[in-house]
Amino acid sequence: MSQNRPFKTLRKQLIDHGLQVSEIRRYVDELRAHRQDIVAELIASGLPPVDAQLGADHRLGDVHTLVAAKIKQVRSSTFAGRHPCLCFSFMPAFSAAASFTVLTMLLATSWHFKIAPRWLGAVSIAAQLILPGVLAILFYQAARRRALARAWRIVPLAVILLSVVWFRISMRLPPEFPGTQATFWFGIVPSPNFIAMTSALILPVVWISWLENKHVRAA
Amino acid sequence: MYGLRMANTGGDVSFMNGVAELLVLRLLSRGEMYGYEIVRAIAESTGGVIAVGEGCVYPILHAMEKKRWVASRRRKLDGRTRIYYRLTDAGSGRLQVASARWSEISAAVSAALKATHVPEPAL
Numbered sequence: 001m002s003q004n005r006p007f008k009t010l011r012k013q014l015i016d017h018g019l020q021v022s023e024i025r026r027y028v029d030e031l032r033a034h035r036q037d038i039v040a041e042l043i044a045s046g047l048p049p050v051d052a053q054l055g056a057d058h059r060l061g062d063v064h065t066l067v068a069a070k071i072k073q074v075r076s077s078t079f080a081g082r083h084p085c086l087c088f089s090f091m092p093a094f095s096a097a098a099s100f101t102v103l104t105m106l107l108a109t110s111w112h113f114k115i116a117p118r119w120l121g122a123v124s125i126a127a128q129l130i131l132p133g134v135l136a137i138l139f140y141q142a143a144r145r146r147a148l149a150r151a152w153r154i155v156p157l158a159v160i161l162l163s164v165v166w167f168r169i170s171m172r173l174p175p176e177f178p179g180t181q182a183t184f185w186f187g188i189v190p191s192p193n194f195i196a197m198t199s200a201l202i203l204p205v206v207w208i209s210w211l212e213n214k215h216v217r218a219a
Numbered sequence: 220m221y222g223l224r225m226a227n228t229g230g231d232v233s234f235m236n237g238v239a240e241l242l243v244l245r246l247l248s249r250g251e252m253y254g255y256e257i258v259r260a261i262a263e264s265t266g267g268v269i270a271v272g273e274g275c276v277y278p279i280l281h282a283m284e285k286k287r288w289v290a291s292r293r294r295k296l297d298g299r300t301r302i303y304y305r306l307t308d309a310g311s312g313r314l315q316v317a318s319a320r321w322s323e324i325s326a327a328v329s330a331a332l333k334a335t336h337v338p339e340p341a342l
Contacts, residue, residue, distance in 0.1 A: 023281075030254055030277050030302055037255040038273070061274040073278035077285050 006063055007032060013067045015215050018144035018153075019074060027070060035060050074147040081146035088148070092139050092156035096163040099131055129196065132164045133203030140208060157204055165197045239271055239279050241321055244306065244314040247289060251305035254280065280304055288313050 007028050014024045035056045042052035060066075075081035080088070107124045139156030239261075246252060246260050257280075258273050271279075283289045288310035291302050306314070 026302070027277055027281070029300075031274055033253075033299065033301055034255050034258075034273060034277075036299075059273045061272050065272065066274045069272070069275040069278045070281075073282045077282055 006057075010063050010066055013063065014070060017067070017071055017147040019070070019147055020145065023074075031060060031066065071147045078146055080142060081148065084143070084146075084148050084152045088139060088143055088152045088156050089159060092135065092159040093163055095135055096132060096160050099135065100128070103127060103131070129199040130203065132160045132196070132200035133207075136160045136200070136204040137207050140204065141211075144211075161197055161200055164200045165194070237317065238269065238321075239276075240283065241314070241317045242269070242271075243276075243279060243283065244288065244310055244317065247304055247306040248311065248314055251292075251303045253301040253303050257304070283310070286313075 010031075011024055011028055014027070015021070038056035038059050039049075039052045042055045043049060047055060061069075103124065136157040139160075140153045143153040143156070242261050242265070243257060246257055246264070252260065254276050255273075258271050258276050261269060261271050280289065280291075284291055284304070286309070287307055289304045290307050291304050293300055294303050295301075
């Protein structure tokens with residue numbers, strides 16, 4: 001790494017993998033200081049400065065090795081990083097279903113007991129439109145921070161979109177509630193809900209574009 | 220594990236898993252050090268048999284810091300800022316466990332290599 005360019009390449013590749021800027025800065029600073037130490041050591045041992053620089057680059061490792069080592073460390077340090085299939089394909093579907101179920105139950109229960117304020121209906125509809133997008137963003141960010149492959153950032157969005165478009169959760173409260181149990185229905189709707197899909201897609205797309213642009217500028 | 224190899228042997232990576240961690244913990248138990256010092260100390264203390272990929276020592280240290288086995292601090296020395304690592308209490312505990320495990324394994328492997336009688340494989 002005779003000049004700063006390889007460190008820039010290293011920095012850019014780590015940003016592309018989703019590492020946080022502060023973490024990258026620290027890694028690059030440590031590598032740069034380490035390289036200076038190796039150069040000083042080699043010059044002290046009698047090598048000319050140019051050879052010392054080349055020797056330092058060789059000992060430090062190439063960009064590919066340094067990126068791979070850091071990515072491996074970040075991925076293996078968390079459960080989600082070690083088990084992306086579980087956390088970024090099953091969890092989004094489960095969390096979408098669970099959050100909608102909780103939302104529906106809260107709404108229906110508060111309505112039944114006549115404790116629901118007038119604005120709760122509007123808030124509930126808005127939440128149902130915004131919630132999938134927010135969940136997709138949270139999973140995208142989680143996958144990014146764990147330096148997972150790009151596919152794992154997109155899979156949760158696709159899973160949540162499919163859940164929103166093709167599945168519906170409804171709850172019917174019998175009149176004698178709370179004496180009897182409520183009935184749930186969870187299944188595939190015959191016609192996809194394109195309004196829900198559009199609303200679930202807009203928020204993540206806008207947010208992801210903004211975030212990726214921000215990281216490109218940082219690189 | 221990236222960054223650890225047996226010098227001039229094309230060392231088996233899976234065999235060496237956990238060794239870098241053990242060596243780093245042992246070195247830091249003597250006092251705080253920065254990355255370059257750690258790499259040099261590993262090479263010296265193992266007679267050059269085990270070498271840590273110099274740039275790859277930092278992900279190992281960062282992972283250990285995340286597990287709270289080591290703690291770090293910035294220190295300015297001779298106009299240069301370095302990050303020094305030191306062992307925590309959790310790290311000392313981990314060092315004891317890892318050392319005991321390594322002693323067990325190395326004793327078992329040595330015994331197996333010294334054994335004169337090799338049992339016939341069961342059919």
